[in-house]
Amino acid sequence: MWEQAQQALNDSSDRVIQGLANLLPGIVALLVALALSAAAAWVLALLLRRFLRGIRFDERLEEWGLSGLAEWSPNKSPSLLVTRTVSWLIVLIGFLIGIAAFDASITSEIAMRLFRYLPNVVAAVALFLLGNVFARFLARGVLISAVNHNVHYARLLSLGVKWLVLILAAAMALEHLGIGGRIVELAFGILFGGIVLALALAVGLGSKDLVSRSLERQAEKPAAEEAPEPFRHV
């Protein structure tokens, strides 16, 4: 009886040790792959950073009107954003190579899923970044234009425009990622519908007096502006 138990214990110990021994090269391979990819990422990031600095990438982006990207970048430098993205991608590839050392089928399965999902991620990120740049551009344009037309709630108007575009961009990005599904659409519809309804209620009921006073002021404004203006600018 005791001998049988000892035999079973020995067998299970052998199996675990053998399993561990089988796993060890994979772990070592994973660590080596990670170390090598980290080193490669560091070298490539260094070269890429020098190259981007050489072609004045940050200044060029500003010239192309993509200054909004800088505000979303580490240290407000799009070059740094690009180099970090590239280096993390290399580390990720190294990790996938390391995983393949355990079982090639797992890696290929993960890789296939990742690659199938990748276009969605890229599209979502691009949509959100473009939406952000567009929102900031529009917000600034509205702010400047409103100030030049003496609109006292210029900042509020500009903020409204910015957040509307941002929310629209975020909803579109989430839809591309497949996160939230119909919930995002519903939430977006409710939010937009809510804003429009709130405005309608404000005009129709809640701020009736305020709106009527505002409209009266607007109606009276042209007469006041017709006062002789002594300045000729052109």
Next chain:
Amino acid sequence: MADLETLSSELKDRLAQLGQAELVVAVPGVATGEALRDTVIRIRSALNGVTPGPRTVLVHPDGAMTDPGSANGQPALLPFPITPVDRFPAPGESPSEAYRSVFLASHRLGARACVVVGSDPTTISAEALQRLVQPVVEQDFDLITPCYLRRRFDALLSSGVITPLSRSLYGKRLRFPVGADFSFSGRLVERQLQPMTDRGTMPIWFASDAACGGFKIGQAQLDVPVPVQKDPPDVSSAVAQLVGPLFLDIERNAACWQKVRGSLPVPTFGMASAVAEETGVVDVTRMVEAFRLGYRNLQDVWGVVLPPATLVELKRLTQLAPESFRLADDVWARIVYDFALAYRLRSMSRDHVLGAMTPLYRAWVASYATEVRTMGASAVEQRLERLGTAFEAQKPYFVSRWRWPDRFNP
């Protein structure tokens, strides 16, 4: 119209029939036959004193009624597809295209001189027209710019931005580098016909081109008020349409103006008449309020363009009452230079740069108006002279920022 090849065959025949001319006078603003007849008489009278009597072709809009006649000494008439140049262009229109059309006709006719009378020619005396023509025909000048009778609150964009900036950059003390009435030599016309990059809709580069090309420049007293703009645009559109092309021009001529030091007066033909105008209280409250609204809302945008020292100065301005509102000349000069630089660097969209400058321009107008409201005409001229000097004094600041925009942060 950019090319004579696009003209109708009748017009080409008419050009061929006219052959050669020594002087081309264009009157884009003449719309009726009566005005055209009056213009012909004035030009004939103006050319009486010019020796030798040049063979002249009068280019007028093809919509005007024509009655050619053929009296001896009468200028030959050439109906031409040109649009008026004394008003802000409607969408799709460009005064610079009208000038180019005239230059093409002038070049085709081999003219030695080309005069464009963009103001209403029936208001300009024959003597004033002669002052515009004679220096180019007889004294080998290449460009004659106009001098209008300026009331203290006329052409403020020209007084506050274009004239002092043009003077400090190109070293020529012209009173109106931008206007509607000019005369050009054949050489300068030829230069203007060379292919050029986009320069905006308003033709403000004649003086800078002439100054940078080493052409001989003068100015003529026309004894008429600054041409009234039909359908004047709002202030921000005016800033965008006049200052935008000016900033483009600065970028294009960077190699030239960085070498220029100081400024020189240019020969002026004719004496300025006195301008009668009332002095008195001017309400600048709306201008000051517009500036304060800008300060409350546009600090982030101005922060991209202006250095901290200027922002502090602007903060101080917001605390002043309208009657004591003063924007120092050196601060204003630096503001204009900083915006020219932001326009060049595209620190943000160029439309936004010009839009963000508008409240600051309003601040300058308020400051200038409170200062000159009780001054006589000569005192106003002296005041503008001081502004020009301040722009010159701040030019090294602009040159440094232009050359080292990243390093130079005062």
